[in-house]
Amino acid sequence: MEFSSKLLExxxxxMSQLPGIGKRxxxxxxxxxxxxxxxxxxxxxxxxxxxxxxxxxxxxCHSISDTEICDICSNPARNKNIICVVEDIRDxxxxxxxxxxxxxxxxxxxxISPLDGIGPQELTINSLVEKVKSGKVxxxxxxxxxxxxxxxxxxxxxxxxxxxxxKTSTIARGIGVNDELEYAxxxxxxxxxxxxxxxxxxxxxx
Amino acid sequence: MEFSSKLLExxxxxMSQLPGIGKRxxxxxxxxxxxxxxxxxxxxxxxxxxxxxxxxxxxxCHSISDTEICDICSNPARNKNIICVVEDIRDxxxxxxxxxxxxxxxxxxxxISPLDGIGPQELTINSLVEKVKSGKVxxxxxxxxxxxxxxxxxxxxxxxxxxxxxKTSTIARGIGVNDELEYAxxxxxxxxxxxxxxxxxxxxxx
Numbered sequence: 490m491e492f493s494s495k496l497l498e499x500x501x502x503x504m505s506q507l508p509g510i511g512k513r514x515x516x517x518x519x520x521x522x523x524x525x526x527x528x529x530x531x532x533x534x535x536x537x538x539x540x541x542x543x544x545x546x547x548x549x550c551h552s553i554s555d556t557e558i559c560d561i562c563s564n565p566a567r568n569k570n571i572i573c574v575v576e577d578i579r580d581x582x583x584x585x586x587x588x589x590x591x592x593x594x595x596x597x598x599x600x601i602s603p604l605d606g607i608g609p610q611e612l613t614i615n616s617l618v619e620k621v622k623s624g625k626v627x628x629x630x631x632x633x634x635x636x637x638x639x640x641x642x643x644x645x646x647x648x649x650x651x652x653x654x655x656k657t658s659t660i661a662r663g664i665g666v667n668d669e670l671e672y673a674x675x676x677x678x679x680x681x682x683x684x685x686x687x688x689x690x691x692x693x694x695x
Numbered sequence: 696m697e698f699s700s701k702l703l704e705x706x707x708x709x710m711s712q713l714p715g716i717g718k719r720x721x722x723x724x725x726x727x728x729x730x731x732x733x734x735x736x737x738x739x740x741x742x743x744x745x746x747x748x749x750x751x752x753x754x755x756c757h758s759i760s761d762t763e764i765c766d767i768c769s770n771p772a773r774n775k776n777i778i779c780v781v782e783d784i785r786d787x788x789x790x791x792x793x794x795x796x797x798x799x800x801x802x803x804x805x806x807i808s809p810l811d812g813i814g815p816q817e818l819t820i821n822s823l824v825e826k827v828k829s830g831k832v833x834x835x836x837x838x839x840x841x842x843x844x845x846x847x848x849x850x851x852x853x854x855x856x857x858x859x860x861x862k863t864s865t866i867a868r869g870i871g872v873n874d875e876l877e878y879a880x881x882x883x884x885x886x887x888x889x890x891x892x893x894x895x896x897x898x899x900x901x
Binding site: 490491492493494495496497499500502503504506508509510513514516517518519520521522524527529531532533534536537538539540541542543552553554555560561577578579582585586598599 | 696697698699700701702703705706708709710712713714715716720722723724725726727728729730733735736737738739740742743744745746747748749750758759760761765766767783784785787788791792804805877
């Protein structure tokens with residue numbers, strides 16, 4: 490792509506550094522901003538700048554927060570003895586939107602993925618292990634993606650906790666509610682048969 | 696979507712104002728920036744800010760330029776008697792990449808589209824008509840998208856030029872109807888410039 494303007498080229502380049510944004514899309518987005526009033530760009534720029542400079546991470550669960558301790562961790566109504574281990578804040582938001590969980594979270598910041606250069610040290614695993622060692626945690630719920638990296642991360646944390654008395658569980662894997670059985674992949678369907686639950690329990694949760 | 700952080704919510708909101716970026720994608724992009732070093736956000740912010748503040752539009756062809764007169768308009772090797780009328784700079788870039796055209800451009804800034812609130816006054820049509828009236832232009836090549844809005848815009852300009860002696864042509868419709876110009880392959884686009892036909896013929900065949 491040949492640009493007639495260095496300013497334009499630079500803006501397109503920086504925009505295309507974002508994941509899933511190619512050069513063409515970046516150009517479309519940048520030209521859109523040029524057609525809009527200046528204050529739209531100013532607002533975007535300001536929002537990103539403020540976020541990057543002022544953002545805090547909850548010192549307890551490592552989730553994104555505007556305060557030192559996030560709203561969930563500081564809520565007296567939440568059960569502080571159960572911790573749900575997730576990759577990032579999107580998972581917190583997804584689980585919160587179900588309204589089914591009243592415990593706390595622990596945000597790892599990703600999952601172990603040697604190919605992407607992410608080892609245990611890049612995640613908040615030590616902080617989690619320390620928290621469990623402190624003795625107040627009764628149950629740890631692993632809610633990572635059901636991928637090889639997710640399973641690896643679960644297993645790594647599980648090994649770190651050897652000798653510490655804490656209940657561990659993973660969220661159920663199976664066929665999605667309203668999903669047709671015939672479209673499920675074999676691994677998912679296989680797991681959902683192996684991990685079947687008493688029908689009485691299913692009745693209760695529906 | 697419920698956010699635990701106002702800063703995050705605001706950044707996601709501003710990002711989702713961009714065309715084709717939904718709330719979920721915006722959140723993914725913003726979280727990506729948070730995981731990267733601060734200077735990546737700084738560079739993006741700086742590039743957008745500088746672009747929006749310092750960008751110039753060529754006073755002759757209205758294309759985006761870092762200088763008062765763009766590189767194409769100031770190039771003595773270009774034929775100043777032929778003007779190719781396009782919607783935006785992406786079309787200039789697309790046509791330039793074919794290497795088939797040695798004239799100048801005139802960037803309209805869009806096409807007439809009443810539904811989007813874009814009338815002739817929002818485009819650089821008056822400037823084009825004045826340019827043609829000045830008498831140095833021998834031929835005008837309409838190279839707008841082959842959509843209803845593009846045809847309307849062509850026809851509007853054509854009517855404005857009644858009584859002025861200037862050859863008008865449109866690029867050949869080797870490009871599929873309803874296809875956007877910027878996505879055409881170079882050979883098709885190059886040929887369609889070489890095989891342009893008089894506008895009167897285009898009127899008959901449409």
